[in-house]
Amino acid sequence: MTLFVGAGTVLNVLTVLLGGTIGLLLGSRLPERVRLVAMDALGLGTLSIAVLSILDVADPALSEAVGPGAALVVIGSALLGGIIGALLRVESRLEQLGHVLRRVLLRGRTEPAGDPEPAEADAGSRTARGDSRFVEGFVTASLVFCVGPLTVLGSINDGLGRGIDELAVKSLLDGVAAAAFASALGSGVLLSALSVAVVQGTLTVVGFLLGDLLDAAQVAALSATGGLVLLGVGLRLLRLRDVPVGDLLPALVVAPVLVAAVGAFVT
Template identity: 35%
Template structure:
């Protein structure tokens, strides 16, 4: 399985796309017949696994000061730019616009596209695969998106199914872009990026478990800072 996936370009995005298709199809077939407690249990288990994966990735740093400065600096930049707030306001406007117009299909498509494509796991996962690593993050994200698409399709309809192709093109594009940067990214730089991403996954896992909500989107600039600091201070 590892060999098969690892030799197909953007294979993680393909798996993610298929997961959304399967989840949406099941949601459309059963239409709210699945008890909410089963969906809640699935999210709890996946939240725990996301925490586990985040802790593993965070340990890849060779210098804890780089990790600290990256996360603090990145978080402050994201907070100053209000990335999380901008995204929330944008998605809210889109949702309100289509609710008032009654276009449930378009609402389902846009809502699920925003949910599946904008976030740290989509970006980190695409970068991970683009750098030649096994797409662990995108496989994990596929499980999350599969469950989410099932729940969304039961209430928003067939537009959720169409969002699978948004996932494929968006994440696949990020993967190809990351692969073009591979020659200038050393293993030490990749490890620092992964460590910063690991802390974001821990924050995401805590959010999934409803322990505390973190503005993970505001932390995304930390990836750039980690790459810069890693290239200068880790050899």
């Protein structure tokens, strides 16, 4: 069955809302062992999807464009992209961006204004704490759900019409995380579904537009290179190695460019 472009983002929004609602209903009763088992299962699933994506290295269009060195093009894309990402410190900058946004959006939300009477002070303090908790839930969940390689890779692949496998895994991850966040931070987590819709929707449109600019060989190289990035995500979910997958994101830009350069040389 062919899904419409953007189906991955719709699924992700629904899982965030569902997970957040379950978290609100369960409160703090969600066992830690359930979350760990879910992460392991999703880590294994991510590795399997990564392998399937990497198999695009055997795509006939890619082989025709670059000759027998298709695998080297994909590996080279990951290598060059990783070096560029490490030099630009993409991973750490993404983390810094999250911290900055969190400080900016939560600034001034912890203390009630003015100097009210004691009874009013208690009510005002409770209101301020409630507001701060709501905003913190929204900000924290939004950053976790919207800043990461699965967000970029999954949304672009969705826009390219190559399926929603990555976003399906991300949706399950976000659903579990939303339940945990909502149980601790409250209903503000549900509003993060709006952030998911805006960010991933925008990236999906970018992927859709790229589909008109990239040929089949470049799309195959992008997909195979993205599979290597997904391997890093899977290893992190399984807590085997903390691969800096953010630094590998530039490889998604390098792959189509490298295919064009090698193709021009081969022909």
